[in-house]
Amino acid sequence: MKYGYFLGCVMPVKMPWAEKATFLVAKHLNLPFDYLKGTLCCIRPGVWKAINPDWWLLLTSQNLALAEKQEVIIVDSCNGCYISHYECLEEIKNNPQKLLMVNNYLEKIGLKIELKVDVKHFLEILYENLDKIKKNIVRPIKIKAIRHLGCHGRKHGEKLPNYFDEIIKSLGIEIIDTPYDRMCCGLLLYLSDPYTSVYKRAGLKLEYIEKSDADCLIFICSGCYDQFDRVVRIYKDEKGIEFKKPIIHLSELLALSFGYKPEDFGMMYYRSISPINLINKVIS
Amino acid sequence: MKEEKVKAWEKLLESGIKLTIFNQNEESQLYPLRKLFRPSAPNIVKPALQRDFEIGLVYPIDKNIEEIREKCGLDRIPPTAHLIKESLYNKIKIIEEAGIKDELMYDKEKKKFYY
Numbered sequence: 001m002k003y004g005y006f007l008g009c010v011m012p013v014k015m016p017w018a019e020k021a022t023f024l025v026a027k028h029l030n031l032p033f034d035y036l037k038g039t040l041c042c043i044r045p046g047v048w049k050a051i052n053p054d055w056w057l058l059l060t061s062q063n064l065a066l067a068e069k070q071e072v073i074i075v076d077s078c079n080g081c082y083i084s085h086y087e088c089l090e091e092i093k094n095n096p097q098k099l100l101m102v103n104n105y106l107e108k109i110g111l112k113i114e115l116k117v118d119v120k121h122f123l124e125i126l127y128e129n130l131d132k133i134k135k136n137i138v139r140p141i142k143i144k145a146i147r148h149l150g151c152h153g154r155k156h157g158e159k160l161p162n163y164f165d166e167i168i169k170s171l172g173i174e175i176i177d178t179p180y181d182r183m184c185c186g187l188l189l190y191l192s193d194p195y196t197s198v199y200k201r202a203g204l205k206l207e208y209i210e211k212s213d214a215d216c217l218i219f220i221c222s223g224c225y226d227q228f229d230r231v232v233r234i235y236k237d238e239k240g241i242e243f244k245k246p247i248i249h250l251s252e253l254l255a256l257s258f259g260y261k262p263e264d265f266g267m268m269y270y271r272s273i274s275p276i277n278l279i280n281k282v283i284s
Numbered sequence: 285m286k287e288e289k290v291k292a293w294e295k296l297l298e299s300g301i302k303l304t305i306f307n308q309n310e311e312s313q314l315y316p317l318r319k320l321f322r323p324s325a326p327n328i329v330k331p332a333l334q335r336d337f338e339i340g341l342v343y344p345i346d347k348n349i350e351e352i353r354e355k356c357g358l359d360r361i362p363p364t365a366h367l368i369k370e371s372l373y374n375k376i377k378i379i380e381e382a383g384i385k386d387e388l389m390y391d392k393e394k395k396k397f398y399y
Contacts, residue, residue: 007362007363007364009341009342009343010342010343012345012353012358012362012364012366013343013344013345013349014343016349016352016353016356016358017356019356019358019362020356020357020358035362035363037363037364037368038363038364038365038368038370038371039364039365039371040340040341040364040365040371040372040375041336041340041341041342043336044332044342047329047332047333051324051325051388052324052384052387055382055384058378058382059375059378059379062371062374062375062378066371105378105381105382106378108377108378108381109374109377109378110374111374190293191326191328191329192328194289194290194292194293195287195288195289195290198290198293230292233292234290234291234292237291237292238290238291238292264357265356265357266352266355266356266357269352269355269356270349270352
């Protein structure tokens with residue numbers, strides 16, 4: 001079965017370099033990979049589940065139904081999108097009443113869920129192809145990095161955290177452990193407690209990275225990037241503090257390790273922290 | 285660091301308040317016996333909810349982003365509901381059929397929340 005990549009809200013608008021790099025990597029690995037087309041917001045479980053769990057279920061189901069219609073497995077790299085799709089599917093699988101409720105509305109727009117759909121995290125796809133990744137490395141990434149998986153990536157066990165680490169290490173990157181590795185980026189907290197969200201979550205981690213030997217922060221989750229990017233801008237605009245260590249998507253490092261040039265996926269464009277020092281180190 | 289206001293958050297909250305037609309604080313001065321209630325949509329999430337209702341996604345695409353996408357080697361508009369409007373119209377239909385807009389007191393003509 002083909003993979004239908006779910007873009008979500010953040011990636012196409014705030015991190016197009018990661019979108020392009022992800023497709024370069026998928027093509028390079030010869031994966032049956034294309035966009036899941038016509039997608040909507042995942043829909044953000046942190047907001048919608050809090051307002052009304054049935055509404056979250058209903059609106060998330062439209063994406064699942066689209067995947068079923070396009071006969072693809074949904075692939076998410078944003079942990080928030082993954083959790084939303086994964087948990088929605090689990091709920092309608094295990095609760096026939098909820099499936100009926102969802103289908104009653106979906107039928108009004110010509111869609112239906114027959115539970116043929118599946119949801120996977122992009123890390124799972126990459127890990128299944130780890131040997132192929134290793135064989136395709138032409139430029140080992142000799143850097144030190146701090147990684148941020150994001151707490152939704154840990155919600156269903158240690159599988160995704162282990163995959164994340166294994167893939168990073170396979171590229172030749174030295175991971176630096178920090179006291180903040182399991183800490184939430186603060187994205188949802190931003191709605192209710194902005195000070196803690198900015199200065200005691202993402203900000204704390206960014207401050208630590210600046211003082212460390214790390215060359216960059218590696219992430220996979222678009223929701224976390226949204227928060228880190230916001231916090232970088234808040235520090236700059238409201239405190240006059242500029243961070244220097246860039247925030248890099250795992251796909252970018254994979255693409256570089258496969259021999260792609262930074263300009264092949266627009267690595268320099270539209271970033272709150274320039275990756276130029278990192279690029280120079282990796283390319284040299 | 286002393287706990288202080290985050291200006292970007294204050295701006296976001298202000299945008300949410302601007303999306304609200306009736307201000308309960310002002311109304312309570314005019315009608316002191318009227319009971320205050322907690323609206324289903326908090327002010328801080330109203331801008332995101334409004335975009336969700338209008339474009340089906342949290343962030344819009346503008347010409348600047350289209351150009352950057354092109355420079356990155358991508359189509360100017362992603363194949364999400366940004367491009368495939370049928371998905372958006374279907375979502376709006378579900379939102380209306382399920383009474384979500386009514387419950388959140390969203391006026392689709394004025395594109396604002398009553399409370």
